[in-house]
Amino acid sequence: MDIKFNKVGYIYNEKTPLQKEILKDLNLEIKKNQINAIIGKSGSGKTTIIEMINALIIPTSGSILIDNCFIEKQSKIVNISVLRFNVGLIFEFPEEQFFNSTVEKEIEFGLKTFNYKTDEISKRVSNALKMVGLNESYLSRNPHTLSNGEKRKVAIASILVFNPKVIIFDEPTIGLDSNSKNNLMRLIKMLKNKYNKTIIIVTQDVDFLHKFTDYIFVLSDKKVILEGNKYQVFSETELLSKHGIGVPKTIEFSSKVFQIKDIKMGYRDEINDLIKDIYRYAK
Amino acid sequence: MEDILIIKDLTFKYNDNYIFDKFNLTIKKGTWTTIIGPNGSGKSTLIKIIMGLLKSDSYIFIDNMLKTSDNIKQIRTKIGVIFEHPDSTFVAETVMDEMAFALENLEMDKKEIQKKVKEVARFLNIAYLLEKNPFQLSGGQKQLVALASILVLEPKILILDEAINRIDYFERNNILEVLSKLNKEKGITIINITHDIEEAVYGDDVILIDKGKIILNGSKELVFREEKVFNSIGIDIPFMAELSLKLMYYNLVDEMIFDMDEMVNKLWI
Numbered sequence: 001m002d003i004k005f006n007k008v009g010y011i012y013n014e015k016t017p018l019q020k021e022i023l024k025d026l027n028l029e030i031k032k033n034q035i036n037a038i039i040g041k042s043g044s045g046k047t048t049i050i051e052m053i054n055a056l057i058i059p060t061s062g063s064i065l066i067d068n069c070f071i072e073k074q075s076k077i078v079n080i081s082v083l084r085f086n087v088g089l090i091f092e093f094p095e096e097q098f099f100n101s102t103v104e105k106e107i108e109f110g111l112k113t114f115n116y117k118t119d120e121i122s123k124r125v126s127n128a129l130k131m132v133g134l135n136e137s138y139l140s141r142n143p144h145t146l147s148n149g150e151k152r153k154v155a156i157a158s159i160l161v162f163n164p165k166v167i168i169f170d171e172p173t174i175g176l177d178s179n180s181k182n183n184l185m186r187l188i189k190m191l192k193n194k195y196n197k198t199i200i201i202v203t204q205d206v207d208f209l210h211k212f213t214d215y216i217f218v219l220s221d222k223k224v225i226l227e228g229n230k231y232q233v234f235s236e237t238e239l240l241s242k243h244g245i246g247v248p249k250t251i252e253f254s255s256k257v258f259q260i261k262d263i264k265m266g267y268r269d270e271i272n273d274l275i276k277d278i279y280r281y282a283k
Numbered sequence: 284m285e286d287i288l289i290i291k292d293l294t295f296k297y298n299d300n301y302i303f304d305k306f307n308l309t310i311k312k313g314t315w316t317t318i319i320g321p322n323g324s325g326k327s328t329l330i331k332i333i334m335g336l337l338k339s340d341s342y343i344f345i346d347n348m349l350k351t352s353d354n355i356k357q358i359r360t361k362i363g364v365i366f367e368h369p370d371s372t373f374v375a376e377t378v379m380d381e382m383a384f385a386l387e388n389l390e391m392d393k394k395e396i397q398k399k400v401k402e403v404a405r406f407l408n409i410a411y412l413l414e415k416n417p418f419q420l421s422g423g424q425k426q427l428v429a430l431a432s433i434l435v436l437e438p439k440i441l442i443l444d445e446a447i448n449r450i451d452y453f454e455r456n457n458i459l460e461v462l463s464k465l466n467k468e469k470g471i472t473i474i475n476i477t478h479d480i481e482e483a484v485y486g487d488d489v490i491l492i493d494k495g496k497i498i499l500n501g502s503k504e505l506v507f508r509e510e511k512v513f514n515s516i517g518i519d520i521p522f523m524a525e526l527s528l529k530l531m532y533y534n535l536v537d538e539m540i541f542d543m544d545e546m547v548n549k550l551w552i
Contacts, residue, residue, distance in 0.1 A: 041451050042422055148322040174449060177321045177478050179517025204452060207522075246452035249522035256543045261551045271522070275529050282535060282550040 001067045001086060001165045001198060003030035003053060009061035010048055022048050024222040025062070030166075035192055035199040037209045040219030041244045046202045049219070050168045053200070054089050055080055067165075088164035092171040094155030095143070103146075104139040107158045121161075128160040131195070132187060149180030156187070167191060168200045173208050185212055210234060210248040210269060218245065231267050250274050257281075287312040287440060287472050288333070291342040295332060295495075302328050303495040310440075315466050315473040315486035317503075321516055325495045326476045330444050334364060346439050363433030365446040369425040370418060372432075378404075378420075379413040382432045403434045407461055423454025427461070434465070441465070443475045447482065459485045480513075484521050484541045491518075504539045 005028040012020045022045045030036050030053075038046050051057045052064060055071055063072035069083045077083075091097070100106040107128060111121045126136065132153040138146075143154050152172070159167065169188070173181050189212055191197040203209055209216070216233045218226040220243040226233055234240070234247050237255045241247075247255070253274060254265040265277045288310040295303040302325045310316055320326050331337040333345070335355040343350040346361050366372065375381040382400045391399075404410045409427050412420065417428050426446060433441070441462075447455050463485060465471045475482055483489050489506040491499040493516050499506045507513075507524035519525070523546070527539040530550075540546045 041453075175322070175478070177517055178480070178519040179321070244451060244453045253522075253526070253543060253546075256547050257551075260544065260547045263551070271525055271529065274526070275533070278530065278535065278550060279533060 007062035088159035095151035363438035
């Protein structure tokens with residue numbers, strides 16, 4: 001599924017005294033069947049972008065092409081429901097939206113609303129549950145009594161039942177400890193490799209995303225200021241810091257070495273590789 | 284060093300489930316302690332008990348006073364808590380009024396209030412925000428305002444309850460620097476309750492709790508040597524601690540170093 005932003009602008013509360021420009025002439029092309037990340041400070045327009053991909057808000061200028069769906073201010077959107085079935089959006093703290101008494105009811109809720117047949121529902125629910133790595137015994141449990149990591153899996157499963165082609169995660173690691181973060185990372189990788197999903201992650205957690213992201217967009221000053229794979233993006237430490245964005249710890253360390261001692265150690269994602277470099281260059 | 288907070292044999296039940304069973308904790312005056320634990324380990328319950336928001340009959344001494352139901356108001360003036368969502372505590376339309384609010388309730392003289400507010404604002408470098416509406420600030424600025432409104436009351440202990448969790452990278456570093464200044468220059472005891480292990484790098488001591496029990500307790504240099512214990516409950520140790528441990532293994536350094544500049548200078552003399 002293609003997602004392409006063409007000179008997209010967005011003005012919040014347009015033509016009122018409270019108007020505020022969030023995005024300006026933004027161009028962006030999401031990479032198909034890959035893990036894409038959008039990073040930037042809060043207020044840089046990250047959430048606006050993902051709401052646009054779901055057509056929850058419409059650009060005030062420019063256009064967006066999502067699959068065969070063309071979105072711009074002047075024209076009526078055709079096939080908006082198809083679009084929303086194809087794009088699954090997992091909000092920040094999705095578990096705060098739970099309102100059912102069992103995991104099963106929580107996951108099947110969306111399908112029931114759209115009048116799916118009973119056996120189709122149960123097939124899709126058990127499939128989604130398997131995808132997120134929970135067994136059938138969870139179905140009868142109260143979602144509010146689960147651990148944070150499990151809650152998030154249930155929230156993800158309730159989106160997967162629709163079999164979306166694109167899955168968007170908004171700040172998925174907030175409130176998770178290291179273990180749950182690693183589980184989430186494995187799950188996201190599997191969604192890409194095994195099920196060919198296109199993934200979009202919006203986050204500030206650079207240490208999390210640099211371990212497995214294929215392509216990164218850096219958002220600042222209302223547009224994309226830098227894009228590329230992690231090597232291309234995170235080697236621009238100075239530019240990123242100027243825009244208030246941190247880099248992964250391993251990179252921060254090697255750029256400190258370069259800054260203080262003028263020694264170039266290269267790009268390392270793993271702490272063990274960093275150690276090898278230090279062993280080679282130190283003292 | 285004198286103890287500023289002592290909790291003895293704390294037992295607390297919630298719906299027949301023991302959150303704490305004979306829990307003991309001592310915090311020394313003027314220290315910065317990071318309390319870390321996985322989700323659901325009892326961290327937030329602990330703060331509520333200390334503040335008297337949840338009832339318990341255990342012995343809790345705060346600044347040499349035994350907490351009872353009669354002196355809870357007095358106890359609360361000694362402790363300031365900053366929560367994850369500062370918005371929910373804001374009441375005024377300007378930062379100035381927000382900071383003055385508690386002092387006005389204490390019927391402090393107007394001139395004194397002005398003086399105090401300005402002094403704290405200067406200390407935190409937020410004088411430029413005084414005329415602004417607290418609800419319209421960035422996440423980091425909001426937390427600084429929440430901090431300022433507590434500091435005017437001159438608390439002895441500052442508790443942060445996942446307070447820097449959702450804040451931008453650079454704003455977060457700024458707040459941690461400010462806290463460090465408060466701790467060193469004003470001697471305020473800081474208790475930072477968090478699940479983000481990297482924040483522990485800023486403090487002195489680390490307490491690891493899980494299922495209502497203290498698993499590890501001590502200086503960060505000692506506690507983070509127990510990497511396996513952290514990993515066994517699903518927590519990674521901070522980056523600099525992990526790096527130090529590995530470099531110690533190869534005899535490249537001989538102690539834990541938490542500051543990156545210091546580490547680089549040690550490795551390349």
